[in-house]
Amino acid sequence: xxxxxxxxxxxxxxxxxxxxxxxxxxxxxxxxxxxxxxxxxxxxxxxxxxxxxxxxxxxxxxxxxxxxxxxxxxxxxxxxxxxxxxxxxxxxxxxxxxxxxxxxxxxxxxx
Amino acid sequence: xxxxxxxxxxxxxxxxxxxxxxxxxxxxxxxxxxxxxxxxxxxxxxxxxxxxxxxxxxxxxxxxxxxxxxxxxxxxxxxxxxxxxxxxxxxxxxxxxxxxxxxxxxxxxxxxxxx
Numbered sequence: 001x002x003x004x005x006x007x008x009x010x011x012x013x014x015x016x017x018x019x020x021x022x023x024x025x026x027x028x029x030x031x032x033x034x035x036x037x038x039x040x041x042x043x044x045x046x047x048x049x050x051x052x053x054x055x056x057x058x059x060x061x062x063x064x065x066x067x068x069x070x071x072x073x074x075x076x077x078x079x080x081x082x083x084x085x086x087x088x089x090x091x092x093x094x095x096x097x098x099x100x101x102x103x104x105x106x107x108x109x110x111x
Numbered sequence: 112x113x114x115x116x117x118x119x120x121x122x123x124x125x126x127x128x129x130x131x132x133x134x135x136x137x138x139x140x141x142x143x144x145x146x147x148x149x150x151x152x153x154x155x156x157x158x159x160x161x162x163x164x165x166x167x168x169x170x171x172x173x174x175x176x177x178x179x180x181x182x183x184x185x186x187x188x189x190x191x192x193x194x195x196x197x198x199x200x201x202x203x204x205x206x207x208x209x210x211x212x213x214x215x216x217x218x219x220x221x222x223x224x225x226x
Contacts, residue, residue, distance in 0.1 A: 006153075030211045042202060042217040043154065050212060088153050092211040096167050097142060099215065101153030 002027065004091045006102025014110050019076040021105035023089035030092045032065060032072045033099065038085040046074075079109045113137075115218030117203050123224045124193055132188040132221045134203030140216075142209030143186050145178055146170075147199040148220070154202055160186060161209045193225045 006023045013019055023032065031050040035043035047056055049065035049072060056063045062075045072089055086106045090099035116135040124130050136143050141162055146154035156170040160180045171177075175193075180186040190197055200220040206213035 033214075035217075042219050045214050045216070048212065048214070090153075094211060096159065097144070097206065097209050097211055097213060097215070098156045098159055098167055098170070099144075099146075099154070100156065101146075103151075104153050 002091070002093050002100050004089060004100050004102040006089055006105060008105055009103060010106045010108075012108045012110065013079050015081060016078050019079050019083070019107055020073055021087050021089075021107075022071065022073050023091070023102050024071045025091050027070070027093070029069050030094055032069075033090045033092070034063060034072075034074055035088045035090060035101075036085050037088065037104070041085075043088060076107075079107070081109050081111055083107060084109050115203055115205050115216055117201075117218040117221050119221060120219065121222045121224075123226065125226050126193060126195060128193050128225075130190050130193055130223065132190075132201050132223070134186045134188070134205075134218060136184065136186070136203070136205030137207075137216055140205035140207050141183070142206045142213065142215075143180060144204040144206075144215060145186070145188050146202045146204065148202055149199045157188070159209070166209070190223075193223075195225050198223055198225045 033048045034046040037043045054065040060077045086104040088104045089102045143160040145157040148154045159167040162183045175191045178188045202220045204215040204217045
């Protein structure tokens with residue numbers, strides 16, 4: 001079925017440490033998108049991965065899409081307090097645009 | 112407007128009442144989506160409009176939920192006979208063309224509380 005699992009649910013790190021969140025789908029995705037939601041805010045688009053094995057970077061953030069297009073990860077190098085929030089992956093299974101969100105990983109960063 | 116707007120920002124109602132939630136998408140965006148987000152969860156898809164028509168309403172939980180977009184711009188999500196389990200943040204998003212690779216821009220949401 002169309003379900004995206006995301007782990008871990010929470011991650012507490014010291015500022016400067018790295019952070020990774022993982023998403024997995026049991027069936028092949030058309031593409032996967034990543035969003036960030038600050039406390040009390042709404043999801044804000046970060047990036048989209050479309051191609052098998054794709055890797056994209058945004059400054060300290062690295063996004064990967066698995067070869068089978070069933071899993072993805074977001075890695076943040078040297079976290080900062082501004083990275084605090086919940087990171088969601090959202091899978092797209094067809095061209096209709098419906099996003100299937102993972103449960104999110106809540107990141108807290110201790111200064 | 113500059114972004115997606117939603118009104119009201121907060122709505123408190125009593126069990127059994129009818130509510131309407133409004134979404135104003137980014138000007139010119141043909142696709143509009145409704146999601147709802149419960150505390151500690153990811154947004155859950157409800158319905159997707161392409162222009163005036165509902166292209167995918169598979170996420171509406173039951174027939175108490177209905178949404179319209181009569182002129183292809185503003186959309187209203189309508190909930191009849193509200194239940195306590197309907198309490199959540201209702202998010203609206205729009206994208207320029209729709210389709211799986213289009214970026215969705217989310218509004219601030221309407222927090223619905225059913226007492």
